[in-house]
Amino acid sequence: MLNTKIIEFIKSNNIKHEIVQYSSTFSDVQLEEMVNTSTTELANAAVFKIDDWKYCCAFISASYDINQNHLKEALKVKHIDLIKDVNIEVSLFNSVLTNIWIDQDLATVVEEVFFLIDVKQRILLKIKTSILIESFDANIVNFKLSSKYRAKINFLSPQSNRENFEEHESCFFGVSLENSNFVRPKLMASLDWISRRFPSCLVLIGDSIHRITLEATQGLDPIEAHDKALFLGSIFLARERNIFKKFEHLCNFNFVFCSEVQSYPDYQIYYTKLQEIFEQDISFKASIRAFGENYHRKRRPQLSEKQWEYYIDKSSQYFLEEFAIFACLKRRNIPVFVYPGYFSTLTEIVDGKYPNALRELKELTVVSLHFRKRSKRN
Template identity: 35%
Template sequence: MSSSTDLESIDWSELSLERLQLLQSRISKVINIKIQEKLTRSTSNFTKDHKYKASLAKVFPQSMRSSLFNNQKCVFAISLGSKNFVYSERVEACIRWISDNFKNCLVLVGDSLHRLTIEAREGIEEDLAYLKAIRTGEKFIDDHYLLFQEYSESCQFEFKMISEIGKQLDFDIYYEELQSLYGRNESFENTVNSFAEKYLNRGRPIEAGQVQDPRQKYLARRYLLEESALFACIAKQEWLVFVYPGSIKTFEEISEGLHPEVPEPLKQITWVSLGLKRLNAKESK
């Protein structure tokens, strides 16, 4: 009888909780050993060439730049669909920079948030967009898990799905506060609308007629408001340094204190913008 048949024949519900926990512990240890073996095989026979290098571009607020690394933990915000997260070489450059500068990193995968991008670009129904977004988030982790593990000796990486954060009560509270602020504060309204315009033109181009579609504009605005509420939830848990390859003007402005009426945890965030440089053959060694 095969091992797979043996496993399928077990009535797992008959096992005690203690027995299941013991099995889980043993299986986890074997999985970790297998991962390390695979990593060893994949790196022992060659020296990896790095195609990109990440470097510190800007810190907001600027006053935090000199003391940035006093905080030994950070959030790596993953924006699914963005070119910097589609190509593994760019992701690895960010991971390498983070592992050089922080001891702990929360990898925040924007799975459920990505549904809004799918809706805006593909025009499919919300339920289908949500399922596709969740699968995209899972695929990102599947595709990059070993890559993060390569740098786990110097930095402990922990994965967290945005969809988990969205279930928290605080999320609804912060989202309502941000919606209200958008409706009554012209400065905040302008920055959200500016983000929405760039968001709709990000990545593969959308036809000019589509950009003006009210539904797309609504989805783009909602993306930023939801993302802001989700980040506030994370910041409330004392994850206050956010690392991102590129620039998101809204969060830079919030960190600089230009929107003082946003939820308090958002104002405590230090926003770190990384620059990515493509290396030539000599530099990549």
């Protein structure tokens, strides 16, 4: 296989590298967190056949898919085929090694990159970008890569705002930590969607509210959960800040942490009011609890009744805190909330189901996004 031969070449030429084996229990989110710090990125190698006679190898970020039409345009060739996985003869491989390309986005990563070498054995190759370029005498090229996903509207509430929500100057984009909808390829799809519609966007990073999830799912005490949640929030921003910069020519992205918003004077007023509504409005309380029950449904068989109630109570607290934060942002003239996921109770609020709900929440426009895989050729 191509990756095996790359490893052999690196070892035989004493090129400085490191082999990393990660756990078979790692989810995509955990793998993303392991390799994608502020100065590292996950990448792949691929072989191309150009104009039916020339073979080349390209190193590209794993956050992207290769669009062959864009690639032909970038390389100014008539025909190009992507060979995903092939047993390469030594003579052919030597030819490939004389034509190495690296995408310019990957070339800007100043420290290490991780190459996914063997999915089954969970093996990564860690190597400095500068060493990679020097060792392979790589050409740096703008491949005009496409993001792996396209974000589309799943639903928008209230429907009456469907035709005019893009007229607003700004939106706020909610980020949930340790959530698979925010791995880099999907994050890029969300940012692409936002940047095409709004001149500015406030990115709301859910650090402090994530402590509630950590308390419930990891059994951490409140102080430990709070500290870890704030740390995860800062890590997310450090890791992904350069991704936001890719879209800054279209949209001005600013950042705020939930922990910051919860220090606003009006936050506690909103939160107290929401607690009162939760206790007084039976249907509102039932909706909040139902959302939590659906969120934790996979854990239900392993939990006692007492544990189950604990999970649902924590989930309810999470949503009430979150809604109070949203109200603070709406009060500061950010009327559109964008999120790659579903908020059933919030949708019911903006649709007018709860007359006693906070006015700031009732006046929001809620845009729920979902993702679709892009066509490789379009």
